[in-house]
Amino acid sequence: MNRSTGKKSYEGRxxxxxxxxxxxxxxxxxxxxxxxxxDTGRRPWITPDAAxxxxxxxxxxxxxxxxxxxERVDGGEPPAQPPRRHDHE
Ligand code: SF4
Incomplete structure (x- = not known):
């Protein structure tokens, strides 16, 4: 069985x-x-710039x-961390 987990990158702007x-x-x-x-019917199937x-x-x-x-490559927000909540009221 091919258990390859090869990671592929699809670069957008x-x-x-x-x-x-x-x-x-x-x-x-x-x-x-x-x-x-x-779109799984297309190659490459991921086009990050389409949205x-x-x-x-x-x-x-x-x-x-x-x-x-x-991964953001435009200097935008880093991958989001869940918002921290401080409910100490
Ligand atoms: S969201 Fe897409 S990539 Fe993630 S498990 Fe489902 S089909 Fe696979």
Whole structure:
């Protein structure tokens, strides 16, 4: 069985999306979320520039398996940390 988890990079102008096929669970969150960027019938199947960087980040974060990740290359916000809450009232 080929268990390659080779990570591929798809470079866009402001974001590079990486995809690890070995982790993908085919939940299709990406394809449903942004069909203009994620199109499995096309090669390359990810075109990061086809959508707004913010929307792309949003969909990449929704990937349930962690197969998709991103890196901002435009000096924008770093990968988001969950907002910290200080509820000490
Ligand atoms: S959202 Fe993640 S797990 Fe689902 S198909 Fe896309 S890459 Fe694969």
């Amino acid at each position: 402001s974001i590079t999306v990486t995809f690890e096929a070995g982790r993908c669970r085919h939940a299709a969150e990406c394809v449903r979320g942004l069909p203009e960027v994620f 707004d960087a913010e929307r792309l980040v949003d969909v990449v974060r929704r990937c349930p398996s962690g197969a998709l990740q991103y």
